[in-house]
Amino acid sequence: MRIAVGGGPGDGGVLRPVADDGSPLGPAEPVADLAGAVAAREHASAGDVVRWVWAATGRLYPRLLRAGVRVGRCHDLELTEAVLLGHAGRFGEPRSLRAALARLEGRPVPDDKAAREGPPTLFDDGPADDIDAVVAVHADQLRRVSDTGLRLLVAAESAGGLVAAEMGHDGLPWRGEVHDALLTELMGPRPATGLRPRRLQELADAIGEALGRRVNPDSPAQVVKAFGTVGVTISSTRSRVLHEVEHPAAALLLEYKELARLYVAHGWSWMDSWVRDGRFRPEYVVGGVVSGRWATSGGGALQIPKVLRRAVVADPGWRLVVADAAQLEPRVLAALAGDRALALAAGESDLYDALAGVFGGDRDKAKIAMLSAMYGGSSGDAPQLLAIMRRRFPHAYEYVESAARAGEAGKLVRSRLGRTCPSPSQAWRDLAVQDAGRSAVRSRGRFTRNFVVQASAADWALVLLAALRRRLTAMASGLAPEDAPRLVFFQHDEVVVHAPEEFADTVATAIGEAAEEARHLVFGDTPVRFPMETAAVTCYADAK
DNA sequence: TACACAAGCGCC
DNA sequence: AAAGGGCGCTTGTGTA
Numbered sequence: 001m002r003i004a005v006g007g008g009p010g011d012g013g014v015l016r017p018v019a020d021d022g023s024p025l026g027p028a029e030p031v032a033d034l035a036g037a038v039a040a041r042e043h044a045s046a047g048d049v050v051r052w053v054w055a056a057t058g059r060l061y062p063r064l065l066r067a068g069v070r071v072g073r074c075h076d077l078e079l080t081e082a083v084l085l086g087h088a089g090r091f092g093e094p095r096s097l098r099a100a101l102a103r104l105e106g107r108p109v110p111d112d113k114a115a116r117e118g119p120p121t122l123f124d125d126g127p128a129d130d131i132d133a134v135v136a137v138h139a140d141q142l143r144r145v146s147d148t149g150l151r152l153l154v155a156a157e158s159a160g161g162l163v164a165a166e167m168g169h170d171g172l173p174w175r176g177e178v179h180d181a182l183l184t185e186l187m188g189p190r191p192a193t194g195l196r197p198r199r200l201q202e203l204a205d206a207i208g209e210a211l212g213r214r215v216n217p218d219s220p221a222q223v224v225k226a227f228g229t230v231g232v233t234i235s236s237t238r239s240r241v242l243h244e245v246e247h248p249a250a251a252l253l254l255e256y257k258e259l260a261r262l263y264v265a266h267g268w269s270w271m272d273s274w275v276r277d278g279r280f281r282p283e284y285v286v287g288g289v290v291s292g293r294w295a296t297s298g299g300g301a302l303q304i305p306k307v308l309r310r311a312v313v314a315d316p317g318w319r320l321v322v323a324d325a326a327q328l329e330p331r332v333l334a335a336l337a338g339d340r341a342l343a344l345a346a347g348e349s350d351l352y353d354a355l356a357g358v359f360g361g362d363r364d365k366a367k368i369a370m371l372s373a374m375y376g377g378s379s380g381d382a383p384q385l386l387a388i389m390r391r392r393f394p395h396a397y398e399y400v401e402s403a404a405r406a407g408e409a410g411k412l413v414r415s416r417l418g419r420t421c422p423s424p425s426q427a428w429r430d431l432a433v434q435d436a437g438r439s440a441v442r443s444r445g446r447f448t449r450n451f452v453v454q455a456s457a458a459d460w461a462l463v464l465l466a467a468l469r470r471r472l473t474a475m476a477s478g479l480a481p482e483d484a485p486r487l488v489f490f491q492h493d494e495v496v497v498h499a500p501e502e503f504a505d506t507v508a509t510a511i512g513e514a515a516e517e518a519r520h521l522v523f524g525d526t527p528v529r530f531p532m533e534t535a536a537v538t539c540y541a542d543a544k
Numbered sequence: 545t546a547c548a549c550a551a552g553c554g555c556c
Numbered sequence: 557a558a559a560g561g562g563c564g565c566t567t568g569t570g571t572a
Contacts, residue, residue: 218567220551238552261553264566289563293556300564303555329556375560382560442559450561454556492556492562550569556562 002075003041004138005054006131008034011063014131015041018053022139028131035067042071051075053138055097055129057161058286065169068481072473076158077137079287083154083419084144089412091290091422097129100137152521153417153459157287159466163487164284164294166469171279172301172312172488173320173498179271179311187259190268197263203256210249217256265300266308274299280312284490291451292419292458293492302491312496312540319504321485322543323511323534324494325461327351330370332457335519335528336416337399341392346528358392359385373400374453376446400449407448408441415455416522417463421448460522460530461493467514467521468495475506496540504536 006014006028013034017025031037042050052074054060064071081095093099096115103109145154183190188198196204208214211226220237227234232247239257242250274280280299288295296302314320325331330351334342348354355366369385371377373396378386390397403413407421410429414420424432424444431437469487476484485499485507499507515532535543 216568219569221569236551257552261566265554265564291562293562295563297564300554303553303564305554372560375562377560379559439559446561454562457556494556545572547572548570551567552565554563554565 001048002051002053002138004131004134005034005038005052005060005129006134007055007060007128009128011035013037016131016135018135018138020142022135022142024135035064035069038064038071039067039069042069049073053077053134055134057158057165060129061162061165062169065165070166070473071162072470074158074162075138075141075154076161077134077141079157079161080141080145080154081137082287083150083157084141084148086420086422087148087150087414087418089420089423091420097133097137100140101133104137104140148418150418152463153415153419156417156459156462156466157292159469160286160294160462163465163469163490164286167487167490168281168283170486170488170498171277171281172496173278173314173318174275174280175278175311175313176271176275178313179275179308180268182307182310183262183267187263197259200256200259200263203252203259207249207252207256210247210252217253218260223253262305262307265303266305270299289458290422291455292415292462293454294490301489306541309541309543310539314498314538317501319499319501319536319538320488320540320543321497321499321504321507321511321534321536322494322540323496323508323532325464325515326531326533328457328460328493328530329374329453331528331530332416332460333370333374333396333399333453335523335526336452336456337396338526339393339395339399340527342396343527349531359388373397374450376404376442376449400453403452404445404449407451408445410444411448413448413452415452415459417456417459419455419459421451421455456522457493460518461490463521464514464518465490465495467517468497468511471510471514472497472507475503475510501536508534508536 002018002020004016004018008014008030011034012030012032014028014030015037016028019025038052049072052071054074054077056078057074057076077097077100078095081100085091085093085095094109094112094115096112098115099109099112145151187200191197204217207217211230213226213229215222215226217223223237224234227247230247232245234241234245239254242254282299282301283297284301285295285297312320326349331346334346345351345354352363352366356363359365359369365381365385368381369389372382372386373389406413410424410432412420412423428440428444431440472485472487483500485497485503487495488498489496495511497507511532511534515530519530537543
């Protein structure tokens with residue numbers, strides 16, 4: 001059973017039941033309390049789970065969550081539109097409900113910004129989603145999904161939308177006082193506005209002394225020039241470069257940069273902005289990366305420095321169940337390519353250990369070989385290692401080579417579930433036919449080579465997330481909402497569940513089952529295993 | 545003053 | 557000769 005949801009004034013909305021082919025099953029019904037109406041229908045249909053059809057989970061669902069209402073399934077029109085457009089080679093075209101309807105009706109298509117601003121409404125901060133548009137676009141999308149075979153990807157993407165909104169709502173347990181103590185230990189107490197923390201100022205002064213003139217360590221141009229005046233020529237101020245420099249200022253600058261990075265990106269002002277009531281609430285953007293990986297629109301949840309994991313602490317009596325997929329991408333490649341030799345290694349718990357024998361007993365070389373194959377690397381030992389890979393794992397090698405050739409030819413490549421890379425720009429096409437465009441051509445080859453692996457890994461992770469969410473929801477039934485295990489973090493190949501300690505084992509089991517379900521749904525009958533390294537801990541930093 | 549871009553580095 | 561994919565975030569810098 002599906003129910004389409006339109007917007008209404010204030011807390012209201014409009015509901016209309018639709019069939020599984022998208023055709024309306026009854027009249028549209030305005031409701032004054034949308035959250036209440038959704039909750040009532042969600043729970044009324046015990047045997048027949050509702051799939052809620054709405055324009056954008058990210059805009060609508062937070063409102064329901066704030067009212068204490070969670071739903072099991074949805075169809076997100078915007079996320080689906082983006083996936084369908086991408087599959088049709090129309091990546092980046094407007095995806096809003098209004099745009100989708102305009103395209104369907106052959107009218108001029110508004111860009112997403114215009115559609116979102118729309119004509120003002122009296123009671124809302126944005127245009128209300130028209131229920132007739134929701135129903136019409138949904139029916140059209142169901143046809144396109146069926147034609148393209150994107151059913152699983154679209155379902156998983158919508159489930160991801162629910163997870164993202166829920167994680168943004170629930171938040172990651174974050175201990176501000178631990179974070180503060182860590183910063184203070186590393187760089188001194190929080191400075192007054194406009195000043196550097198003590199340790200950073202000391203380092204800046206020491207760098208100035210060592211170079212014989214005051215420099216702003218944050219200005220690469222000044223730093224390069226200052227090194228020049230003491231007879232040291234550096235090509236940039238990258239840490240790789242500075243590591244090779246003998247001059248005493250180099251070590252000071254490296255220490256400065258490391259601390260400054262933490263201070264500006266994840267220091268006290270970050271905490272002020274993003275941590276409230278003991279929770280870090282990031283804004284995830286589902287499908288925000290072309291490969292289907294998530295992005296964030298604030299808070300940098302996907303780039304939290306490892307040292308700060310110390311501040312992520314479970315509530316008293318609770319645990320963080322932390323699980324990451326070990327060496328996900330090479331396993332994905334093995335499964336994609338159906339490479340039996342690589343799949344054999346991927347049956348082991350440490351894939352690189354298993355491969356070491358092939359590369360002279362050196363685990364690091366095995367890793368470089370795999371990463372070079374997936375990223376298009378060609379520096380250092382890569383060529384020799386790739387030659388070994390080509391001989392020993394010919395199907396895996398050919399899979400990524402083929403993707404690279406397709407990209408260089410300007411073609412599209414797709415993930416396992418059908419997520420499709422963007423088309424090359426016209427500027428690229430113009431350049432590609434010239435000798436001078438060789439580097440751009442190679443660059444696109446590296447992109448599509450990586451895309452097939454990274455995007456298929458994202459497919460798997462998204463399906464895992466959906467499968468895990470379903471299990472956690474089942475676990476939560478009968479519990480008070482505040483006692484239920486919750487997904488609180490997701491980062492490409494890693495999940496964190498915050499759970500009462502008596503649920504920790506059950507959650508760990510559920511994660512393993514979800515990984516297995518994802519393996520089967522995404523890759524079918526593959527011998528490749530996707531082991532999860534799982535730990536139930538009090539502090540995130542203790543998980544590894 | 546506002547903005548776009550580059551540099552640099554955090555995460556996968 | 558060198559040649560690694562994807563992001564977000566902040567500061568510095570150049571340009572309008």
